[in-house]
Amino acid sequence: MATAIQVDHISKSYGSFQAVRDLTFEVYSGEIFAMLGPNGAGKSTTIRMILDILKPDSGIIRVLGGKIDESIKNRIGYLPEERGLYRSVPVVDVMTYLGTLKGLSSNEARKRSLAYLDKLELGEFAKKKVSDLSKGMQQKVQFAVTVLHDPELIIIDEPFSGLDPVNTLIVEGLIKEFRAKGGAVVMSTHQMYQVEYLADRLVMINRGQQALYGQVDEVRNRYALPAVIVEGEGNWAALPGIERVETETDGRGTLLFLKANTQADDILEMIAKRDDFHVRRFELAVPRLNDIFIQVVEQGRLGA
Amino acid sequence: MSKAWLIARREFVSNITKGSFLFAAFGVPLVVIALLFLVFFVIAQSEDDTERIGAVGYVDQSGVFSDAVDVPEDFVAYESAETARAALDESEIGAYFVVPENYLALGNIDTVSRTSLPEALRDQFDAFLISNLGRDLQPEQIERLIEPINNTVLTLDNGRRLQSDALLGLLFTPFIFVFVFLLGSQTTSSYLMSGIVEEKSSRVMEILVTTVTPFQLLFGKIIGLGALGLVQLLAWIGAGAIVLSLGQGIPALQGVTIPLDLIVIGLLYFLLGYFLLASIFAGVGAVSSSEQESRQLAGIFSLGFSVPFFFITQFLTDPDGPLVTFLSLFPFTSPVTIMMRMGFGAIPPEQLILSIVILLVTTLIVVWASARIFRWALLLYGKRPSFGQIIGALRRSPVMATTPNESAGR
Numbered sequence A: 001m002a003t004a005i006q007v008d009h010i011s012k013s014y015g016s017f018q019a020v021r022d023l024t025f026e027v028y029s030g031e032i033f034a035m036l037g038p039n040g041a042g043k044s045t046t047i048r049m050i051l052d053i054l055k056p057d058s059g060i061i062r063v064l065g066g067k068i069d070e071s072i073k074n075r076i077g078y079l080p081e082e083r084g085l086y087r088s089v090p091v092v093d094v095m096t097y098l099g100t101l102k103g104l105s106s107n108e109a110r111k112r113s114l115a116y117l118d119k120l121e122l123g124e125f126a127k128k129k130v131s132d133l134s135k136g137m138q139q140k141v142q143f144a145v146t147v148l149h150d151p152e153l154i155i156i157d158e159p160f161s162g163l164d165p166v167n168t169l170i171v172e173g174l175i176k177e178f179r180a181k182g183g184a185v186v187m188s189t190h191q192m193y194q195v196e197y198l199a200d201r202l203v204m205i206n207r208g209q210q211a212l213y214g215q216v217d218e219v220r221n222r223y224a225l226p227a228v229i230v231e232g233e234g235n236w237a238a239l240p241g242i243e244r245v246e247t248e249t250d251g252r253g254t255l256l257f258l259k260a261n262t263q264a265d266d267i268l269e270m271i272a273k274r275d276d277f278h279v280r281r282f283e284l285a286v287p288r289l290n291d292i293f294i295q296v297v298e299q300g301r302l303g304a
Numbered sequence B: 001m002s003k004a005w006l007i008a009r010r011e012f013v014s015n016i017t018k019g020s021f022l023f024a025a026f027g028v029p030l031v032v033i034a035l036l037f038l039v040f041f042v043i044a045q046s047e048d049d050t051e052r053i054g055a056v057g058y059v060d061q062s063g064v065f066s067d068a069v070d071v072p073e074d075f076v077a078y079e080s081a082e083t084a085r086a087a088l089d090e091s092e093i094g095a096y097f098v099v100p101e102n103y104l105a106l107g108n109i110d111t112v113s114r115t116s117l118p119e120a121l122r123d124q125f126d127a128f129l130i131s132n133l134g135r136d137l138q139p140e141q142i143e144r145l146i147e148p149i150n151n152t153v154l155t156l157d158n159g160r161r162l163q164s165d166a167l168l169g170l171l172f173t174p175f176i177f178v179f180v181f182l183l184g185s186q187t188t189s190s191y192l193m194s195g196i197v198e199e200k201s202s203r204v205m206e207i208l209v210t211t212v213t214p215f216q217l218l219f220g221k222i223i224g225l226g227a228l229g230l231v232q233l234l235a236w237i238g239a240g241a242i243v244l245s246l247g248q249g250i251p252a253l254q255g256v257t258i259p260l261d262l263i264v265i266g267l268l269y270f271l272l273g274y275f276l277l278a279s280i281f282a283g284v285g286a287v288s289s290s291e292q293e294s295r296q297l298a299g300i301f302s303l304g305f306s307v308p309f310f311f312i313t314q315f316l317t318d319p320d321g322p323l324v325t326f327l328s329l330f331p332f333t334s335p336v337t338i339m340m341r342m343g344f345g346a347i348p349p350e351q352l353i354l355s356i357v358i359l360l361v362t363t364l365i366v367v368w369a370s371a372r373i374f375r376w377a378l379l380l381y382g383k384r385p386s387f388g389q390i391i392g393a394l395r396r397s398p399v400m401a402t403t404p405n406e407s408a409g410r
Helices: A043-050 A091-101 A106-119 A135-147 A165-180 A192-198 A216-222 A264-273 A289-303 B002-016 B019-048 B081-089 B119-133 B139-146 B164-201 B204-209 B214-246 B260-287 B291-317 B322-329 B334-344 B349-377 B387-395
Strands: A003-014 A017-028 A032-036 A058-063 A076-079 A153-157 A184-188 A201-206 A209-215 A227-233 A242-247 A254-258 A278-284 B056-060 B075-078 B095-099 B110-113 B153-155 B161-163
Touching: A003 A043, A003 A184, A017 A043, A017 A184, A017 A201, A017 A209, A032 A043, A032 A165, A032 A192, A043 A058, A043 A153, A043 A184, A076 A135, A091 A106, A091 A135, A091 B002, A106 A135, A135 A153, A135 A165, A165 A184, A165 A192, A192 A216, A192 A289, A201 A216, A201 A289, A209 A216, A209 A289, A216 A289, A227 A264, A254 A264, A264 A278, B002 B019, B002 B164, B002 B214, B019 B164, B019 B214, B056 B081, B056 B119, B075 B081, B081 B095, B081 B110, B119 B139, B164 B204, B164 B214, B164 B260, B164 B291, B164 B334, B204 B214, B214 B260, B214 B349, B260 B291, B260 B334, B260 B349, B291 B322, B291 B334, B322 B334, B322 B349, B334 B349, B349 B387
Parallel strands: A032 A184, A032 A201, A076 A153, A153 A184, B056 B075, B056 B095
Antiparallel strands: A003 A017, A003 A058, A201 A209, A227 A254, A227 A278, A242 A254, B095 B110, B153 B161
């Protein structure tokens, strides 16, 4: 897979405050890459360095195969955290102008803008001023601006903020479509559940440093407890190979901590053979990304 | 550079179709000029209007008017000041002149009237006096005494020839030119500034800076809006030329032309002055947190441009004095000063060249400094950076900053 972004040991300080410290990661084409971290961790600074707004004090960043320049900028789409559209200008005009700045011809930009507006069910708002649109509509327009020029890489900061569930689904669909066409997506968000089912890989930044990096599933498994979650009836504590039993945090299931050398498969096999046990749910106790996030941040705080 | 061109085109197109621009560019000056002409005609009219005074009395105690000749219509002789006064009180006459006994020795005339007298009535009385004082002379000689120089031709030191009647036009031309210049450069510069403030506050800037460089953005805006100002100026020159060609019958406009040197030098100063003002406004817009704040800051600079207006009398009375020379050289006042002086007379070429060089160098320095501040401050939101922080950003090689302390030193 082609490397869309290569961040190689970058550091950045503001005066005596070190915002980013020796950060390294890569983003590939055809994947959704999540960028996580608490507020002030250095995510925005990193994004701005990737976009060439800020220069790293040290380290190298390569975007779409080279050092960023004007032609590479035309191949990137950026959705900033704080939305940016001209307010008192018709929607289609704003989109067309921003599209031409990304290298589209005026006609092409206008044609694509109208097509996108239709796709986003905003066709009737094309001639309306941006300020007449609801927050959610503006958000969809902003997303359309990000992908209008068919970029190879999009960097989207909190892409779902202000969207209702229906519109969230629409934007999710567009992001997946973009990935399916081989585009690289860098998504910065605090919505952990969306990362879990949308993102392929992630980097978590804490205090300017890399705290977690890798496949989303792999990271979650890394934090997996030696335990399984079951929902059903039976005297769980009496099973061989069980160290102790806890009620799951959400209260619905039961956490069975396994003794060393015992595998989850063994437990499942045993339960299946016995009549005094009934199971409706059986799964590995893989922690939620949210819990991992909090755990990492807490550890960072203790370690500092 | 093609992106700068796109930005320039947008700034030009989106503003030239705005009603507020068309009004500021053409409506406001039209109203002002119409008012000026109206006031001028009302005054001129009242100076010519002798009829509103009605009959005029005169009391001769010196004997100048014994067996008076050439008595103007409506002039009535009275025996004494008392009877004339009574007639004035009865409103039989609107004014009276008293020629005292010692008039020939002293030349004093007392004038009594209820309202101010029109200039034309005084001229009439002058002519009446001259006719009677010189009644032994030939009529032609009397004529010459009354109007010794007919049709004054002023040859200005820059070679322009003007008839005395056209003096008003002479003063008007540069005045209108300067007015349009100030209006043009200030409206477009303030569009530039408020555009930047809007792009910052609406966060469009975030998108723009990931698409174009700050220099493309600044350059595009200055060029686009400069073209807008130029269109405004050229439209006025064109309108002026039309008015002059249509109005050759009006005495005040006779012989008035828009001289080519005024246009050429004027355009040069317009461009330099505009670049100076626009880049200052761009820098101010970039560091301001609100439109209101930016207007206050920018107001100080635009006031500087109009300072020469306060010294307009000096241009006529002492055009080579130190004050006018200073105003002609100081870069913030030179555009307006030079344009006004060009209407009044020649400017020594070496002074003109020095003035242009000073303005050019200042403009280059300001554009450079402003570009640095612009780039540094594009993504600063919230509080306006302090003066010290701005200077710090100027001195170090600035990159875009997200807090005022960045690259400004601590």
